């Protein structure tokens with residue numbers, strides 16, 4: 255699935271692709287500012303199932 259994430263630091267949106275439905279503990283490094291944040295707490299929507 256592809257999720258849309260919002261960086262809590264710079265507020266930019268980015269796509270995040272994963273095959274794992276369990277997002278607990280997963281982190282994403284922001285492509286814009288380099289901030290590392292939790293995927294689970296900052297997802298906006300699911301783009302594809």
Ligand SMILES: [Zn+2]
Nearest residue numbers: 261264284287
């Ligand atoms: Zn950012």
